[in-house]
Amino acid sequence: MEYRISYKLKNLKPSAIREIFKSLSDPQIIAFAAGNPAAESFPSEFIEKSCADILHNNTVTALQYNITEGYPSLRNAVKERLSSAFGIGKDFDETIITSGGQQGIELACKVMCNEGDVIIAENPSFIGALNAFRSNGAKVVGVDMENDGMNIRSLEQALKNNKNAKLIYVIPTFHNPMGITTSKEKREKIYALAKKYGVLILEDNPYGELRFSGTDVPTIKSMDSDGLVIYSGSYSKVLSSGMRIGFLVAPKDVMSKIVVAKQVEDVHTNILCQMICQSFVTSDQYLPHLDKIRALYKKKSTLMLEEMDKCFPKSVKYTRPNGGLFLWCTLPNGIDLTEFVSQALKNKVAVVPGTAFNCDTEAPSDSFRLNYSTPSDEQIVKGIQILGELLKNTGAK
C-alpha cells in the first residue's frame, strides 16, 4: 500500500539526537550526545513524598480531567517566578502549562504559521524546534551565529527577504547547541527589528535557571512592551524531564488560540505531575535545589573543559558556557566531521554532528556538540581523552 503522507511530514526525518538516544542503551557508550539532565539532579525524595501526599489527600483532582490552561496553582507559581527572576509578565500576557517546552514551541508555530510561512532561526539551532516548525509546513530560514548571538545584519536581510516571516526563533541564553549567550545589545536589536518588521519573537529559555558563572542578561521577553514575544520555559532541566512539564507566556490574543490548539493536541498536561511540580517549586527546597544543580553543572563543565584544554589539539576551538548543558567544538579546516563522529562512535563515544542542527538540512558543518550533564565525571575524563586521541590522529595540530 502506497500511503499518501502529508507533504509536511513526508520528508521529515526523526531527530538525530532522539535516534542516538536509542543506541545509548549500550552501557559501554559514553554519552556526550544526549541533552539529559544528570540523574543525580532529580529531587527524588521530595517527589516521592509529595506524590504520595497528593495521591492520598487529593486523589480525584490528581486523576480526573482538568482545564487546558493548566493546574491553576502551578500557573500562579510559574508567573511569580518569571516575574521575580526574569522580569516577565505584562498585563497583556497570559501563561499556560505545556507538555514540556517542546509543546509550547510547536503550538506557537501552529498558531502563527500557515504552510509555506517562514520562521527565522539562529543557525545552528535546536533540532526539536526546527522539526516542530517543519512538521507544521513552515519553512526555516537560518541566520548565522556569532559568539554574542545572531549576525544582526543577516537577520534584517532575512526579514526583508521573507515577507511571510511569522516568527524569529531564538535561544538567547546558553544556546543549544552552541552554549553561548546573546548579548544584551543584540537582544535589544533583535527586539527592535521584530517591531520594525511586525514579526513575533519566540524566545526559548529552557536553561535560564542554570547559570553557573557570569552575570545575568535580561530576557528579551522582559523588554516586551509591545506584545511581540512568546516565551517558552520548562521544568525538564530543573525538576524532571520525564514528567514533561513546561510553560508558555504569550500576549492574550495569541494565547487564546494557543489554548485551543493545545486542547485538540492533548486536552491538558498530565495533572499528577503538574501537582508534584507545583508542590516542589513553591517549597523552600526549590531555590537551594537550583543552586545545587548549578554547582553540579559548573563542576562538570569545568572538568570537561579542563580535559579538553589538556587533550585537544590547539586548532580545535570550543565555546566556554556560563550555564546550560552544552558546548560546541569546531574542527580545523580539512577534517571530515562525519568520519570523525563515526570514528568516535566506534570508540564508544557519542557526540552529535553539527549538521543535525543546521537550518538547511543539506548544509555541511565543521562542528559537533558536547553535553556534560549526562556523563559521569569518570566518563567525561575518559571520553575527552578518546576524542583527543582521535583528533590528533586526524593530523590536527
Added chain:
Amino acid sequence: MEYRISYKLKNLKPSAIREIFKSLSDPQIIAFAAGNPAAESFPSEFIEKSCADILHNNTVTALQYNITEGYPSLRNAVKERLSSAFGIGKDFDETIITSGGQQGIELACKVMCNEGDVIIAENPSFIGALNAFRSNGAKVVGVDMENDGMNIRSLEQALKNNKNAKLIYVIPTFHNPMGITTSKEKREKIYALAKKYGVLILEDNPYGELRFSGTDVPTIKSMDSDGLVIYSGSYSKVLSSGMRIGFLVAPKDVMSKIVVAKQVEDVHTNILCQMICQSFVTSDQYLPHLDKIRALYKKKSTLMLEEMDKCFPKSVKYTRPNGGLFLWCTLPNGIDLTEFVSQALKNKVAVVPGTAFNCDTEAPSDSFRLNYSTPSDEQIVKGIQILGELLKNTGAK
C-alpha cells in the same frame, strides 16, 4: 497589535464542552455535559501503592527522558490486550503510546492531511476530533448517522465528491455523542469503501472496554487485512483521565511518520504515568476493575433511562446505549434547542447542545447529549426531573 494568526486557528472556537467544564466548578450545577469518568472508577489505592513503588525502586527511569514510542512494557501490554480482546495487530502494524486518545487523533490527521484536505466524519461526531482536524487545516465533511452507523450511500457519495479525502473518522462503538454502535455489516461496508477509494479509516475506540450490555461487535481494525486502519484507544475511561495516556496502532509506514510528529509535539508521554499504567493493566486487578466500571455505568445509565422514561414527554426520543458514557436526546419538531439548553443551565442542569458536535459548525440541531458517568445517582434523578419539567413546559407531548 494585530496578530497574524494562522488561517487554521483563526476561526477555531474552543470546545463548547471544555468551556462548559470551567463553569462546572459551581457545585450546584448538575453536570450532564461533561465526559468525565466517575470519580469512584479510579483505582486510587492501586495507583497510590504502585506510584510509591515506582518512585522508590525505579526513580531515574520514572523521571528521565525516554523514547518517543512509549515505555516498552506498556506498549507490550497494550499490544497483548488489543490482540486478545479486540482482534487487533497484524505484522504490518505498530503501536505507540500517546498523550491521551486526543493526541493520537490529532497526529493521524497531521501525518495524513495537507491544508485543505478532507476528513469524512460521522455527523454528529466528537468535537475534540473535529477541532483537531480543523487545527491542522483539514476540512471536515459530515455523513449523516442512522441508528446502526453512517448512512453508507452518503459515505460513498462523500468519497466520490472529495478526491482529496484522506481519512474516514469513525467512533463505531458507543459513539460520542450518540451512544449508538455501528453494526458489523456497516463496519464491513465502511472498510470496503475505504479500500475501494484508497482512503484510510481512523477508528476511535475510547469506550471499547465499557460494554455493559449486548454482544461485542468486531472492531474495524480487526478486519484490516490491507493496512487501511489507524486505531486509537485510551486509558482515560478505565484508569485515569488526568494521566493522559492513550495509544495508537497504525501500519508501520504511517507509524514511522506519526513517531516523528509526536517527537516534535511533546518528545514522549509523561513516563511516570506510563509506568503506573503499565503496572495496573498487567496486574490481576485490571480485568475485575473493568467489570466494576461496567457494572457502575450500567447502573447509572439504567437509572437515567428509567427516570427519562418516567419524566420525559413521549415525543422526546433518545438512544439506549450498550456501553460508553453518553446518550442522545432528540426534541420533537418546533422546540428551540438553544432556548431549552439555556433554560436547563438556568435551572442548574448542564447538557451539551447537538450543534457542538456538527461537522458543519453553522448547522442547526434538534438534539442534545447527556452523560451519566459524572453525576451522582441523586443528581441523575433530580436533573432528569428538572429536564422533564422543562420539556413539558415547552408544550412537547
